[in-house]
Amino acid sequence: xxxxxxxxxxxxxxxxxxxxxxxxxxxxxxxxxxxxxxxxxxxxxxxxxxxxxxxxxxxxxxxxxxxxxxxxxxxxxxxxxxxxxxxxxxxxxxxxxxxxxxxxxxxxxxxxxxxxxxxxxxxxxxxxxxxxxxxxxxxxxxxxxxxxxxxxxxxxxxxxxxxxxxxxxxxxxxxxxxxxxxxxxxxxxxxxxxxxxxxxxxxxxxxxxxxxxxxxxxxxxxxxxxxxxxxxxxxxxxxxxxxxxxxxxxxxxxxxxxxxxxxxxxxxxxxxxxxxxxxxxxxxxxxxxxxxxxxxxxxxxxxxxxxxxxxxxxxxxxxxxxxxxxxxxxxxxxxxxxxxxxxxxxxxxxxxxxxxxxxxxxxxxxxxxxxxxxxxxxxxxxxxxxxxxxxxxxxxxxxxxxxxxxxxxxxxxxxxxxxxxxxxxxxxxxxxxx
Numbered sequence: 306x307x308x309x310x311x312x313x314x315x316x317x318x319x320x321x322x323x324x325x326x327x328x329x330x331x332x333x334x335x336x337x338x339x340x341x342x343x344x345x346x347x348x349x350x351x352x353x354x355x356x357x358x359x360x361x362x363x364x365x366x367x368x369x370x371x372x373x374x375x376x377x378x379x380x381x382x383x384x385x386x387x388x389x390x391x392x393x394x395x396x397x398x399x400x401x402x403x404x405x406x407x408x409x410x411x412x413x414x415x416x417x418x419x420x421x422x423x424x425x426x427x428x429x430x431x432x433x434x435x436x437x438x439x440x441x442x443x444x445x446x447x448x449x450x451x452x453x454x455x456x457x458x459x460x461x462x463x464x465x466x467x468x469x470x471x472x473x474x475x476x477x478x479x480x481x482x483x484x485x486x487x488x489x490x491x492x493x494x495x496x497x498x499x500x501x502x503x504x505x506x507x508x509x510x511x512x513x514x515x516x517x518x519x520x521x522x523x524x525x526x527x528x529x530x531x532x533x534x535x536x537x538x539x540x541x542x543x544x545x546x547x548x549x550x551x552x553x554x555x556x557x558x559x560x561x562x563x564x565x566x567x568x569x570x571x572x573x574x575x576x577x578x579x580x581x582x583x584x585x586x587x588x589x590x591x592x593x594x595x596x597x598x599x600x601x602x603x604x605x606x607x608x609x610x611x612x613x614x615x616x617x618x619x620x621x622x623x624x625x626x627x628x629x630x631x632x633x634x635x636x637x638x639x640x641x642x643x644x645x646x647x648x649x650x651x652x653x654x655x656x657x658x659x660x661x662x663x664x665x666x667x668x669x670x671x672x673x674x675x676x677x678x679x680x681x682x683x684x685x686x687x688x689x690x691x692x693x694x695x696x697x698x699x700x701x702x703x704x705x706x707x708x709x710x711x712x713x714x715x716x717x718x719x720x721x722x723x724x725x726x727x728x729x730x731x732x733x734x735x736x737x738x739x
Contacts (some may be wrong), residue, residue, distance in 0.1 A: 431701075434517045472498025719731045
């Protein structure tokens, strides 16, 4: 097998910015055909409820469901899945769940208020969402870690009811996914997937209750459905392909860095793995490691495709310049594999998660470090954040005027309202002026 040749860029060249833009371009053009099909599915589920969900489930998942109640997975089934797990898997899942929960506890936002001199009280009331839907991919692409990462923060936030949907092709359930649902405290589980599951969560059916927000990853049909139901419900994000950016000073074992790049490239052909270094010889050494290790990987062809089409090795003049490039990329995962990661981290403004030092593999964050692995992709870290407890809480403003406060604020409001020619606003405030 021929060696993999990765794209090589040099930040000192005049056309670097243009080359970087081309590298980062992710043309997930809205497919009108997919949009139309998804729109039809959503409309059918809205109109026909359970019967439409059963029809699509039987067709797409090759099931033979006759009654809607067959779609619900019992709590006993979830518990049995947990109890049947091998000891090492159960222990690992429990450890991950405990760590995710401990981290999430630190994220809770509390209500607050303060009283002004005239007795007026202002504040913020924080309340959890009533009901949340969690989409979990099914079949071979089964991720119990995603169940923990989505469900546990919702539970820590105090969400009243957590509804999970997971497709089960040919009726096959992934035991680890069901066990994770039990461990995370998911309230109800339905064996449905695709756009029809998103529609059912958004609008509700006779069996499946409607939710306030839908979270969790899925394929292009699921992502499109989430876009189309947004507004009826909230959504977490529209996730693009997985990404990793590694900044290294040339002192880390090149095999480690190569495998870190593989860890994201193995997700799919569109995943992106980039290495930045101020040491040109190290970039060459990592490329040699990539070619030496690639034949040993189970998903070698996917990794090869990802690295050859969307990967890159970038030479910079300094680590400070590396930070500048990283801020342009705004990656999902950023490893700072350098001697002084804290100092370099101070220069990072945009990243979903930052992995500090040579010993912090990104893979730890995917499973058990504690912080959430649901992260902004496609440079959206410029304006968005990891999934967390705050995504399952909402804030209401509190305004409680004393008679003195109503007099003082009423005069100000009256002037501003009349300036906008909104007389009823002004008079409403003026009635309370002494």
